[in-house]
Amino acid sequence: MRLIIATTMWKRPEVFRFWAEQVNKLKEQADFEIIPLAVGSEGRHSKHLCQEYGIEYYEFPNHPLGRKANARLRFCKKYDPDWILFLGSDNVISFDLLQEYIKHMESYDVIECKDIYYFDTRTKTSVYCE
16 A cells, blocks of 8 residues: 655744654554655755655645645655545644544545644643534
8 A cells, every 4th residue: 555645835844844753653653655745835945854854845836825735636646646645734643543544545535534633832732623
């Protein structure tokens, strides 16, 4: 199985570093291929950051954001994936949640979260949203 975990990135390098570290942890835990991919619009700065973490990198203008997101899907298709997981560059998931997604991938075309935890960087706490 080949899973692409893809994001778009724009500025906030410290947030992207955290995303890249978490995706690489998922790669280490998985018994299938995970290819992390990012679409940025800041030239060499974004490219170098992705290279540092082994993230496939593509460049596309940030405006309008919808076109950048569509380009992300086109870039993913180049890898002939079985599945694509889109995450914001400030969103991470646990390996347990990834395992839950995998259980349902054969049965559904789209899987979404109905509730989520957010991490508040000011208070350093998790916030639950239904």
